[in-house]
Amino acid sequence: MNLLIKSPLSARIGLCIVLFNIIVAIFAPLIAPYSETEVVGDVWEQMSGNSLLGTDHLGRDLMSRLIFGARNTIALAFITTMLSFLSGTTLGFVAAVKGGWIDNLFSRIIDIIMAFPTLIFALMILSVMGSSVMILIVTIAMLDSTRVYRLARAVAMDIEVMDFVEVARLRGEGLWWIMRREILPNAMPSLVAEFGLRFCFVFLFIASLSFLGLGLQPPLADWGGMVRENAGAITFGIFIPLIPAAAIAFLTVGVNLIVDWFLHLASGMHN
Amino acid sequence: MKPVIWLILRRAGFGFLTIIVISLIIFIGVELLPGDVAEAVLGQNATQETVEAFRKALKLELPPHVRYWVWLTDFVQGDFGRSLANGREVSGLIGWRFANTLFLALTTAAIAIPLSVMLGMMAAFYRNTLFDKVISITTLSFISFPEFFIAYILITLFSVQFNIFPSMANINESMTLVAKLHAVLLPALTLTCVVTAHMMRQTRAAIINVLASAYIEMAELKGIRRLRIIMRHAFPNSLSPVINVVALNLAYLIVGVVIVEVVFVYPGLGQLLVDSVSKRDIPVVQASGLIFAGAYISLNMMADILSMLANPRLRQSQTS
């Protein structure tokens, strides 16, 4: 709370944007004028009283899909990012605290995974395992966690050299306490900042996957998928796909405004 | 041995080792891909009989470790084998496509790196001003769009509306360099939009980080002009993170541009790899996978080595 009061205007704007999106996502069924899949008109209708933002490529109400899309997009991205952070941070912290061969082993494995083109890696896994939401989440989380690992390890290394960690070691504390109570709270700002960035990348990544025919199961709406489905219209001067794209951009900018603030806090810790 | 050379050799050795491990993983991983080459290649035309015939023709029944050994030794000698799908030399399939991929990556890099480093420096110079914020939000918005969407917008604007650049970048060897550059400008611009934000933000952060150093204050107290401080004092010391982020983005440009290739009909390696994965064309997947991994690793290695050289502490350590 104290932090909030001291936060700069930009962070507050970001917070409002994110909160707005979350509220829309949670109350989607109450807000949306139509259901996610209902066909309400012709294809790519202009904005009208019937459908406030027009209709999509199947004649579904764009606004409703946008609202439900917020739900799917945010939930999916959130779960995926959480998962990647859980695994990436845990491994990164262990590597930093334990050091030695464990660190070397983990880091080399991560290096190797990172050496493969992400999209192609995902493509291979998804084409083999099928693109159910579960597999989608796990795959992206795994690919993402490599980058989280790197950051978590680097940040933890910085913290690990601090005397208070040595104090804990000298006290005889175990790995869990050191990771959870000594390192994690101090790594938080950097991790939160990265969380924001990763979070945004996840739905862009899903959009890329759906471009290649993988991605979220239709008829579920996700913003990236919506851009993809309607993208053909743009070359004919129909601006329907700009709307979900703008939604993505809006949320990304919002998240990044908060991220910037946290980065600022993170840098403050080192000074 | 001189320490810095030793460090570089050690780093290079590590890179080499990683590539070897990756070659093994690629081989095993691709071998484990479920689904049958024959079925995938024949697609809807696959019948029991045709599939059997296909398998036999390609000697798929040989044990994997024998094939790995043959593959690796051949690969080292530059023989990547033949495509299972159409029997062409893999090296012939990959060679010119890889050149194309590099061409696009370098064209993009030539635009994106100076642009983002410059923007990053300016944002750091004018930090927390309106200019800084506008650049930050603009670049952020660019990365918030899926890249195919940026591509479509650019095509709509520059090819369909104004007809300045072609919407297709299907370059071929009979074109002149200028014609090629003209053709790849739109895909290069698309990729620039994608990578600039990242590089610019990193540059800005690195420089701002350095600007907090005592030697920057010292330079100010020596009465040095601000621009010179940024260029001479801050930038050289923020090179290491900048080099790293540039390398990361170069690697992305080489290995991650499938979508841009599809949208612009660009004959690069990405499309080949995607097609080969879906058709289970194992030799092509293995070879291009290894080339991608190699590109990624050598770029990272070069970044590390350059960072070492950029740091006088390491560069000069042989004299002390």
Next chain:
Amino acid sequence: MKSENLLQIRNLFIEGFYENQWNTIVDDISLDLKRGEVLGLIGESGAGKSTIGLAAMGYTRQGCRLASGSIKLDGMELFGASEEQLRSIRGEKIAYVAQSAAASFNPSHRIIHQYAEGPVQHGIMDYEQARKNAVKIYDRLFLPDPEKIGLKYPHELSGGQLQRAMVAMSMSCEPDIIVFDEPTTALDVTTQIEVLASVKEITEKMNKAALYITHDLAVVAQVAHRIMVLRNGGLVEEGETRRLIKKPKEKYTRDLLSVRTLSEDKNDEDKTDVILKVKDVYATYNGVDNVLEDINLTVRQGRTVALVGESGSGKSTLARVITGMLPATRGEISFLGQPLSPDLKHRDKNNLRRLQMIYQMPDTALNPKQTVRTVIGRPLDFYFGTRGKEAEKRIRDLLTRIELEPAKYIDRLTPELSGGEKQRICIARALAAEPDFIICDEVTSALDQLVAEGILALLQDLQREMNISYLFITHDLATVKAIADKIVIMLEGRIIEQGEKTEVLTPPHHAYTDKLLASVPVMDPDWLDNLLDKRASTFLS
């Protein structure tokens, strides 16, 4: 015709932005500086002395602003001057020597290029001319190989050399005034002399005016003609150096001048039990070069052993070896008569509990995300399983014991504490484990003089009460004199002399000990001159 006062500051107020508002950090300061005069600014941290020094150059750090007053440099008003005007005087008319040369030299440029940058950029001379001047001044400041030293990178020079190179750099444009901002604070006592000599060379022989900023009265007494004592941004007292030292008017000044005598000598050495015995210990970081060689020492119950040496002498490494952070490669450590496993991982909880450590930087020794309650409560829980009300009571007791009011501090996050308070919390954390032996690693060197004395007094009290033994690592001989029972002197990873305090401090001593003792500034304005005269033949040639 230049005005008599090179620098004239009148009624200066400077504000800093923190806790969401502008606060006064320099409060109504006026000063004058004449050509050839050195003015010392002295005070503890937060006294605003650096801020004043920078303000003299028309410069404020980020988050600060010049609020009101007047700063006239050679007749030119800096208040409200344009960036370009200010830029033109910085370096050229008034130069700056920073506390840490290691941080203030750009690591990626050669020394000479950084020297020449000022004059070339100001258009005073070309690079070749600047280089020639540099060689002259390097020579004058006794830098080795003045022709070539400029071609080196900052990391290739030692701390003392670098600091002198920075003094030389401040002279590159031949400014009228030089601001020395704690130029010797980061240095060992022996190197401090070299830099002080350089400062003296510049100010006296080259007749430059200077502001000399420091927290150490003994140091400033050697170079300054006049001294201003500052506290909390305001002026406490101002006076001619000799007068101020002899007859300080204010109590605060007297406190700063007071000599520390804390411990009574205990010469009943043999009568108490040996707590810690280090025998023939060797240690290495890279497996090849020994950083510690042949270390032997004992610590007895209720006694304080001071481990003295310059930076890099291996004293902190020895602490790491004793705690098991860096397992010894050879030799044996026994604790309370039992051999102690060299590696921390193999030590039992009881041994870990009985051997505690307190660190130099209380800022980094306390997790900024924990409250005082957690910091002190954790060892209680960890070692004794004390939780809930009992723990609460114990924490409050400990806070009371370290002279901090429990109700006020128990729920604070550690960054909300001052340096001295933090160090007290660190002590409480060590006490919570009910240890027999505490390693104190430079526990006072990051603290202001008066605060440090408070901490030392507290440690003494605790020792008397609880019969705790200390291994007291320090580079500050004054502290050693104040609290040690036994002194161990280290140089380059070896112990070169050890014994009872009186024994070590009384001549004849080892040559290095002698140099070390001689280098500690004394509150006597003539001390430096005498020392330099004495050493002239050996040191300065």
Next chain:
Amino acid sequence: MTDRTRLEDLLKKNKISRRQFIAQTSALGLAAAVSPGLFAGTARASVPKKGGRFIIGCTGGSTTDSMDPASLTSNMNQNLNWQIRNNLIEIDHDFNPIPELAESWDSTPDAKKWSFKLRKGVEFHNGKTMTAEDVIFSINHHIGEESKSGAKGYLKNIESIKADGKYGVVFELSGGTADFPFIMGDYHLTICPSGTKGQEWEKGVGTGGYILKNWEPGVRAFTVRNPNYWKAGRAHFDEIETLSIVDTNARTNALKTDQINYMDRVELKTVHLMKRMPGINVTATTGTAHYTIPMLVNQTPYNDNNVRMALKLAVDREELLKQVLRGYGELGNDHPIAPVNRYYAKNLDQRRYDPDKAKFYMKKAGALDHTFNLHAADAAFPGAVDAAILMKEQAKKSGIDINVVREPDDGYWSNVWMKKEWCMCYWGGRPTADMMFSVAYADGAPWNDTKWSHKRFNELLIAARAELDTDKRRKMYGEMQEICRNDSGTIMPMYNQMVEASSDKLDHGPISGHMALDGMRNGERWWFK
């Protein structure tokens, strides 16, 4: 523009002699139908002109493509195949077999033995003269143990192929096959020089109107006109560039910006917009292509015909046609025979959306609480996923619960089709009823994607195949269509039109519905105005 009118055209311009004309028309079996007054010389409007570079943007090209006729899988190399090679017979836009490399053909009354007379003096691009040996080699390439050809299935009943002199080939079949000439028109069965093997296929030596100069699979192919092409009045372009453009928007943009002259698979969502664009012609051709939604009838609950009937009735074909095909197609009636087929059963009732009846049948089957997993990917056909979603919504009204499972495009044909219980599928169709039924509905057919087996249906199939009497065949095929409609495991909601777009600088005769890109022969049939 038919071959006849084309010949008439040439005659008028004195490009061929009267004697040549008669020879050619009689070869076509058209002599009786010569336009009255032709020899008097009637003027015609559009005349094929030679010249220009024709640039085609194709879907489906893949880097794994090969020019081996045994493995032609994409539009790109199928089209290229007919730029550079010829078959024994050609299937014209009216679905008639017309002579190509074979001048004429004949069969025994039981349709078990077919003899083809080859055209003389036709040269391959490498200068070699085409003879019976080459024909036998080319057909045999698709037969036998080692063959991995997609045409292998059609050729199963060939017992022997023999040369009858240098310019005659005789096929002996194990069973009567009235439609055998159509089989010889299949795109796989192009004639290549005898002895071609391995990488030599990629050189693309054939007898066709264009010579392959450059071929990079999945990227581009480049051909130039064969200067001594034997077929008169065909192959008008100087050169053809065939580009693989997988992304629909990229194709559209390329056409709009004049970088290509022709594109296949126009995105139906944007057809109406495309039509408005100046300089672009959109053509929509109904052919044999259709969408199916096969269920594996050997699995519960699909083994119950009530379930199949219920699902057939629960589909609103009109809406699918409108939404997925944007009207570019025709309603399907749950059997695969297209209206363009001469045996199409016109008298069968059109199946309509009837939620109540669907519910009735489903209730009867006791499967109302079953969740029907419908597997879909756009690899099946563009809009397949959308269609599945629409079906889900439509079936809701009957209380039927459909769960759409989106599958990856990659590997769809090997992992989903014929493996999952109910999925989306596409058939290009076959020019004859026999081929269509044999390939996917006959008992034990390798591509019988429903595992459906109907005794009466299978008997009729054999009988009709050997029946040379048209009326009897019509009756048999009619009955088979009805059986298929009411019992088979396939929902056939609609025939899709092939919607393609081209620059209005191009001209052409009537467009064939046989395959996309004007029966894959736009290279030799089209010309620049």
